[in-house]
Amino acid sequence: MNWGLEIAKAVGLAVVMFTFLAVVGAMFGVLLERKIGGWIQSRLGPKHVGPQGLLQTIADTVKLLQKEHITPRAADVAIFNTAPLIVAVAGLMDWIVIPFGPTLIVRDLNIGVVFFAAMASLTVVGILVGGFASNNKYSLLGGLRSASQMISYELPLAMALVAVAMQAGTLSTLGIVNAQAQRGWFVFLQFPAFVIFLIAATAEVNRVPFDLPEAESELVAGYFSEYTGMRFALFQLGEYAEMFAMAAMATTLFLGGWRGPLLPPVIWFLLKMYLIVFFLMWTRWTFPRLRLDQLLNLSWKLLLPAGLIWILITGFFITFF
């Protein structure tokens, strides 16, 4: 085993993956979001920078790079500076276990699905401490809301993951895709788990209708009210990386991953992933925001019992049929 070579490979992969997320995930993700939003609301969306507004977010990023970092005097500086980094790194870590193709995966961890859930929930740490360290009332409330929301929806998410793992008999993401080659896409066999996963994933990435942490009409910008310039952009980057990771995971677990006829595996994977991303954006521009008690009720009184019962039903059918 040549450790030096492996470390070099890992560093290279990490740099490529991070750049891919920043450019394709965040930059063109934001553009796609604004274009779809414009389309749904019968307007044009960004149009002036580059052909059809394609370069809009790149121009925005260049602008953000030149903006001053304002640190409020009352803030807890060390934590205040670390929080955006935590969110951005958490967004990157998810992608280690996402298989883009039969061999296109960073590492096929044997606990892939659990690792994904763990890394996805790391974001909450960054958001909570970011909101707390700002020493701003809106930020604190946003951070706390985010924490209670993300921990509430982590449980239904985990239930959906357990149900899929039961069906596939493995936690490795490659193994789950291969299991779907024999038994058909899990979106059919595990339809309730798919619905629970989609709802919980939307809540985990703090998107409408679950965007209470940053509800702009009541909390200014929630936990990132005090963040300016590139630090704000890092929060956005982490959020979009997380959203694309959730879509990629839904593709892997329920839509047969990279498998499909004719086209190369990567193309199939991206097509399915963007289908889910489009669905998430569609809901964002369609639904109003939930109230906090409605949000918690949905998770604790509907999705969590439903997830537990679905695990029982899945276990019953696998054991006795």
Next chain:
Amino acid sequence: MLLLDWLYVGVFAVVGLGMAALPLAIVWALAPRAPYPQKRLTYESGVVPFGQAWAQFNVRYYLFGLVFVIFDVEVIYLYPWAIVFQRLGKFAFVEMLIFLVILLLGLAYAWRKGALEWA
């Protein structure tokens, strides 16, 4: 190769931090720095902020946190079972059935006690 897997995870964490810090370094080199006392005030919708934000907040956030910790630990036990229960047969399923029913009872108890009510 378990060790190799986690080497990749570690490298990703370190490189990710570096890559995330890179734009901040560019900002440090490029962006202007002109702080003055009014600019560094905490934002409070245009008025001068009063008091600290580090004050009391709703105790229910803690309640949900507590219930979450209990259930999250229990979910961790479900993962290993989910992989092997097909090989272990009916006995493993019945055992987990009992465990899950206890879980559901716990949820019902918390529900009944009002731990899941916001208002």
